[in-house]
Amino acid sequence: MEALEKLGKYSLLLYRSLRSLYEVDTYKKNLVNELLKIGYESVPIVLLTGVFTGAVMTIQTAYQLEIAFIPISVIGAITSESLLIELAAVITSLVLAGKVGARIATELGTMRVSEQIDALESMGFNSVSFLVLPRVLAGLIMFPMLYIFASISGIVGGIVAGAMSGAIPPSEFIQGAREFFYPWDVTFGILKAFVFGYVITSVSCFKGYYASGGAEGVGNSTTQATVLSCIYVLLADFVLAAVFL
Amino acid sequence: MIEIRNLKKSFGDLLVWEDVSFNIEDGETVAIIGRSGCGKSVLVKHLNALIYPDSGEVIIDGENIFELEYVALRKMRQRFGVLFQGSALFDSLNTFENIAFPLRYFTDFSDERITEKVEEALSLVNLEGTGEKSPAELSGGMRRRVALARATILEPDFLIYDEPTSGLDPQTSSEINKLIISMAENLNITSIVVTHDIHSVLEIAEKVVFLENKGLCWYGTVDEMRRSDNEELMDFITASEYQIRN
Numbered sequence: 001m002e003a004l005e006k007l008g009k010y011s012l013l014l015y016r017s018l019r020s021l022y023e024v025d026t027y028k029k030n031l032v033n034e035l036l037k038i039g040y041e042s043v044p045i046v047l048l049t050g051v052f053t054g055a056v057m058t059i060q061t062a063y064q065l066e067i068a069f070i071p072i073s074v075i076g077a078i079t080s081e082s083l084l085i086e087l088a089a090v091i092t093s094l095v096l097a098g099k100v101g102a103r104i105a106t107e108l109g110t111m112r113v114s115e116q117i118d119a120l121e122s123m124g125f126n127s128v129s130f131l132v133l134p135r136v137l138a139g140l141i142m143f144p145m146l147y148i149f150a151s152i153s154g155i156v157g158g159i160v161a162g163a164m165s166g167a168i169p170p171s172e173f174i175q176g177a178r179e180f181f182y183p184w185d186v187t188f189g190i191l192k193a194f195v196f197g198y199v200i201t202s203v204s205c206f207k208g209y210y211a212s213g214g215a216e217g218v219g220n221s222t223t224q225a226t227v228l229s230c231i232y233v234l235l236a237d238f239v240l241a242a243v244f245l
Numbered sequence: 246m247i248e249i250r251n252l253k254k255s256f257g258d259l260l261v262w263e264d265v266s267f268n269i270e271d272g273e274t275v276a277i278i279g280r281s282g283c284g285k286s287v288l289v290k291h292l293n294a295l296i297y298p299d300s301g302e303v304i305i306d307g308e309n310i311f312e313l314e315y316v317a318l319r320k321m322r323q324r325f326g327v328l329f330q331g332s333a334l335f336d337s338l339n340t341f342e343n344i345a346f347p348l349r350y351f352t353d354f355s356d357e358r359i360t361e362k363v364e365e366a367l368s369l370v371n372l373e374g375t376g377e378k379s380p381a382e383l384s385g386g387m388r389r390r391v392a393l394a395r396a397t398i399l400e401p402d403f404l405i406y407d408e409p410t411s412g413l414d415p416q417t418s419s420e421i422n423k424l425i426i427s428m429a430e431n432l433n434i435t436s437i438v439v440t441h442d443i444h445s446v447l448e449i450a451e452k453v454v455f456l457e458n459k460g461l462c463w464y465g466t467v468d469e470m471r472r473s474d475n476e477e478l479m480d481f482i483t484a485s486e487y488q489i490r491n
Binding site: 025026110114115116118119121122123124125126 | 290293295315319320322323325327329330331333334335336346347350351399
């Protein structure tokens with residue numbers, strides 16, 4: 001029963017967000033801020049995650065294929081495919097669930113318990129349009145871009161790690177990656193990032209917007225936002241794979 | 246005029262109050278008093294529909310606000326200014342921007358006009374020269390005054406003060422009370438003040454609403470309150486360690 005009530009509140013919050021799409025003047029300034037916070041400020045951590053994921057993937061794949069009679073260019077194919085189709089989107093999103101999700105839930109939760117959201121509403125603002133919509137829109141726009149950064153940095157990381165460890169020369173890596181490259185994989189990765197961006201920002205907004213109970217309540221909302229975002233990202237990942245692959 | 250008709254509110258199984266009815270005439274200052282946790286803040290949040298009741302009506306100039314569409318409700322809310330208990334200043338904005346905030350979104354004033362209005366508002370609350378300070382740099386009393394400047398910047402018809410003097414020293418409390426009186430007189434605002442400070446009530450209010458025993462226990466003018474023999478009201482006043490001067 002409680003779960004149904006929460007689902008209803010979540011749906012209503014998103015419905016109110018969608019209904020206020022036309023109120024561009026209310027959210028445009030916050031949208032620009034959120035694009036910078038979710039996108040630009042996340043680039044370093046996304047690049048770092050991508051580089052190390054690609055590097056580890058290359059070295060582990062090389063280790064697993066050591067005794068098989070398989071051309072080493074396959075290492076490049078496996079690494080780049082895995083990054084494009086799964087790892088760049090999922091690992092980046094799990095990292096961002098912590099960074100972006102926690103920030104959103106804390107900001108909105110603090111605004112809720114200190115009556116700043118009530119203050120907005122009492123001035124005649126649509127607080128959903130002002131606070132929730134720009135964050136969700138920024139997530140939808142920036143996560144696919146961050147996925148592209150993560151994919152590129154992952155492949156670069158793989159090439160560098162392969163060359164430095166002597167597992168595979170860069171030319172072989174690139175050859176393998178090109179041979180098994182399917183444009184659909186990138187499309188699918190972007191679609192995943194889009195969905196994950198929506199899941200993380202909307203769940204975090206929901207948890208923050210309805211926070212209650214002072215500092216402890218904000219802490220609980222932030223924890224729930226992060227944990228639930230991670231769980232829903234993994235669930236969405238499974239559903240998308242089952243439907244589209 | 247605000248008419249409150251048979252309001253009932255509960256949170257889950259917990260009844261806050263029921264059958265609350267009274268009127269607030271234009272231009273008057275009404276104090277809502279009662280012990281902590283009796284639902285004073287909850288009651289005033291019904292006046293601009295920040296909270297919806299289980300049943301009952303709040304009628305403002307003939308319209309039941311709980312029946313308004315969201316767009317019309319937002320328009321109606323702009324007729325209210327609210328001074329929240331914790332001031333509710335936006336942490337991310339400095340004092341100047343906090344006060345300018347409603348002007349930037351709800352008027353087409355130029356930057357020069359906004360600066361002029363904000364400086365005027367700051368001087369009205371005796372806070373000239375503090376525009377660049379962040380809310381964290383202000384004392385509790387200063388934050389209340391900034392919040393008051395923000396609440397009045399759009400020249401509302403109604404001003405709600407939620408515990409405006411709680412947690413403040415007597416001197417600062419008195420300054421805030423004087424500000425409330427001057428706001429009501431100079432801007433001709435209808436004021437609704439939530440408080441449990443009986444000194445403030447006597448200083449600023451014309452009428453008193455007393456909440457007790459999950460309902461409206463007593464309602465009348467300050468003079469009537471002085472003469473009242475309502476037991477609960479007298480207990481509350483006595484507990485406030487105030488001796489009513491005859």
